[in-house]
Amino acid sequence: MRQRWLVPTILLAMAVALPFVTSTYYVQFASKALIMGILAMALNLVVGHGGLVSLCHAAFFGLAGYVLALLSPGYDPAPLLLTLPVAMLASAVAALAIGALALRTRGVYFIMVTLAFGEMMFFLFHDTGIAGGSDGTYVNAKPEIAIGGYQLLDLGSPTVFYFVVLACLAATVALIAMLVNAPFGRALAAARDNERRARSLGFPIFRIRLIAFVISGAIAGVAGYFAAAQFGFVAPQMLGWHLSATVLVMVLIGGLRSVTGPLIGALVLIALEEVLKAATDHWKLAEGLIVIFIVLALPSGIRQLWPMIFGERADAPAPDVGSRRSVAAAAEARHG
Amino acid sequence: MDLVTFGVQLLNAIQYGMVLFLVASGLTLVFGILGVINLAHGAFYMLGAYLAYWITMYSGSFALAMAGGVAIAFALGLVLESIFIRRLYGRDHLAQVLLSFGLILVIDEVREILFGKDVHSVPAPTWLAGSIQLTDNLSYPVYRLAICVFCLIVAALIFLVITRTKVGMIVRAGAENREMTRVLGIRFDVVNRYVFAVGIALAALGGIVIAPISTVFPGMGDGMLILSFVVVVLGGIGSVAGAAVGALLIGLTDTFGKVFFPSVASILIYVLMAAVLLWRPNGILGRREV
Numbered sequence: 001m002r003q004r005w006l007v008p009t010i011l012l013a014m015a016v017a018l019p020f021v022t023s024t025y026y027v028q029f030a031s032k033a034l035i036m037g038i039l040a041m042a043l044n045l046v047v048g049h050g051g052l053v054s055l056c057h058a059a060f061f062g063l064a065g066y067v068l069a070l071l072s073p074g075y076d077p078a079p080l081l082l083t084l085p086v087a088m089l090a091s092a093v094a095a096l097a098i099g100a101l102a103l104r105t106r107g108v109y110f111i112m113v114t115l116a117f118g119e120m121m122f123f124l125f126h127d128t129g130i131a132g133g134s135d136g137t138y139v140n141a142k143p144e145i146a147i148g149g150y151q152l153l154d155l156g157s158p159t160v161f162y163f164v165v166l167a168c169l170a171a172t173v174a175l176i177a178m179l180v181n182a183p184f185g186r187a188l189a190a191a192r193d194n195e196r197r198a199r200s201l202g203f204p205i206f207r208i209r210l211i212a213f214v215i216s217g218a219i220a221g222v223a224g225y226f227a228a229a230q231f232g233f234v235a236p237q238m239l240g241w242h243l244s245a246t247v248l249v250m251v252l253i254g255g256l257r258s259v260t261g262p263l264i265g266a267l268v269l270i271a272l273e274e275v276l277k278a279a280t281d282h283w284k285l286a287e288g289l290i291v292i293f294i295v296l297a298l299p300s301g302i303r304q305l306w307p308m309i310f311g312e313r314a315d316a317p318a319p320d321v322g323s324r325r326s327v328a329a330a331a332e333a334r335h336g
Numbered sequence: 337m338d339l340v341t342f343g344v345q346l347l348n349a350i351q352y353g354m355v356l357f358l359v360a361s362g363l364t365l366v367f368g369i370l371g372v373i374n375l376a377h378g379a380f381y382m383l384g385a386y387l388a389y390w391i392t393m394y395s396g397s398f399a400l401a402m403a404g405g406v407a408i409a410f411a412l413g414l415v416l417e418s419i420f421i422r423r424l425y426g427r428d429h430l431a432q433v434l435l436s437f438g439l440i441l442v443i444d445e446v447r448e449i450l451f452g453k454d455v456h457s458v459p460a461p462t463w464l465a466g467s468i469q470l471t472d473n474l475s476y477p478v479y480r481l482a483i484c485v486f487c488l489i490v491a492a493l494i495f496l497v498i499t500r501t502k503v504g505m506i507v508r509a510g511a512e513n514r515e516m517t518r519v520l521g522i523r524f525d526v527v528n529r530y531v532f533a534v535g536i537a538l539a540a541l542g543g544i545v546i547a548p549i550s551t552v553f554p555g556m557g558d559g560m561l562i563l564s565f566v567v568v569v570l571g572g573i574g575s576v577a578g579a580a581v582g583a584l585l586i587g588l589t590d591t592f593g594k595v596f597f598p599s600v601a602s603i604l605i606y607v608l609m610a611a612v613l614l615w616r617p618n619g620i621l622g623r624r625e626v
Contacts, residue, residue: 109617
């Protein structure tokens with residue numbers, strides 16, 4: 001049990017220490033990566049744990065960003081305690097409407113239907129005049145946390161912003177871990193592994209999946225809210241399906257069966273994009289080839305790289321034998 | 337709306353639906369036989385349009401662009417199947433989605449390297465460039481009529497091949513029961529390769545025929561991909577007849593939506609899709625279980 005908590009504690013300590021040892025640029029970069037991590041973990045609740053490949057999560061992400069943009073009062077900061085719940089609610093309602101229709105279908109239909117409805121949301125903001133149409137609109141001031149007119153936290157400071165995002169990330173990890181390990185999560189996984197059997201055991205599959213979809217959409221909304229606040233700008237591309245697919249890549253890189261794996265995937269992919277952008281103008285070509293490589297060679301994500309680089313530990317003892325557990329088993333337990 | 341205007345809009349709707357059918361039938365064939373969902377389908381449509389622009393620019397012949405574009409797309413389909421798509425058989429949908437997403441990134445970037453990212457227009461072949469005078473101030477381009485006729489011929493060919501030939505019999509049997517067909521000695525590795533190439537060629541053909549009446553631009557594949565998905569969801573996946581029904585429905589909804597409800601026209605097809613999902617979740621001509 002001691003080791004199970006060791007790695008997350010060290011990682012959390014490093015995350016807390018980060019703003020004190022690096023420059024503002026890296027703090028903002030880390031905030032962006034953590035925001036994408038929240039989005040990827042939210043998506044994995046339905047993709048990895050629910051077995052439902054959704055291609056419309058960018059729509060929930062972008063919708064929450066638009067809610068912040070529309071609720072921001074001119075050049076004054078928006079109250080976070082009011083606008084964040086409204087943004088989450090908007091994403092949840094959109095997820096409820098899309099999920100109720102899309103979950104009537106299975107497998108490849110579900111992918112196509114979620115993609116189509118996601119694009120419908122894109123066109124809703126692109127073609128109509130809402131918030132600047134295809135040009136998008138600015139979020140002029142970052143939100144603040146204030147009670148009774150007294151400002152507690154001003155997210156305009158990159159360090160404060162980073163810690164608020166980190167807190168949301170921790171809350172997301174806790175919530176998803178709790179859900180996945182609760183009877184609800186078991187039922188969701190059962191429906192993924194064998195829908196017919198789960199149904200005949202009496203689980204209300206449609207309702208369970210819809211609840212997971214709505215929670216996932218609401219958390220995606222949290223990510224979108226902070227993304228809009230950080231960039232200070234929202235545009236229809238935020239809702240586009242290329243973002244949904246990119247987040248799916250993060251989920252695949254991090255591993256489908258874990259809670260925090262997609263977070264790792266998000267960090268890896270964002271760092272990779274940063275490196276590729278610096279190296280070549282045609283970074284998307286390289287990214288595409290890397291995505292193809294990962295799909296073909298690493299179907300369980302980058303953790304497969306570990307034995308490839310360091311060799312299979314043939315003498316590795318069976319899992320759960322004291323402190324000499326294999327790295328893979330430790331990772332398994334950590335991601336649980 | 338008088339009768340002539342209505343007729344013109346109806347022709348537009350049919351012409352739009354026919355092009356949609358070309359592209360969507362390729363998508364539905366590939367899924368029906370290979371069991372692979374190909375998000376890069378729209379990218380090949382875009383590539384077809386750019387090939388049409390490129391070949392007409394250098395040769396001046398649209399007919400050559402058509403033949404050359406389809407041939408290049410077909411060859412590309414054979415190559416891509418043998419390198420990438422082949423490894424997706426039996427993999428889950430997530431792997432298929434992400435691999436084809438990777439292909440989109442690669443194709444988009446290769447297109448940018450080869451053709452740039454400018455918007456282009458392609459001239460219609462001169463003998464089809466005129467228009468027919470309907471009334472004093474209303475005319476209809478001959479090229480649009482030619483698209484209708486051409487797509488009808490292609491559609492008829494597809495149906496003839498599928499329903500009347502040995503190849504079509506293999507394709508239908510494969511869609512029905514893959515294992516059983518394999519046991520009967522059909523080489524599916526070969527069938528898959530050619531079906532994929534035909535699917536890609538159909539997508540490119542759609543892009544080629546649309547090029548003279550639309551502009552050729554980098555994002556055109558995305559829009560077409562979504563539309564083809566809606567067509568396939570409406571009609572029922574794997575069913576070519578379903579694709580025809582779905583494509584015509586979308587063509588009519590979109591064209592007349594723009595006439596009667598211009599402010600919400602881009603949303604209407606999704607409303608239609610939602611309605612069909614409530615009524616028949618597996619598509620109008622789909623089988624009950626997928």
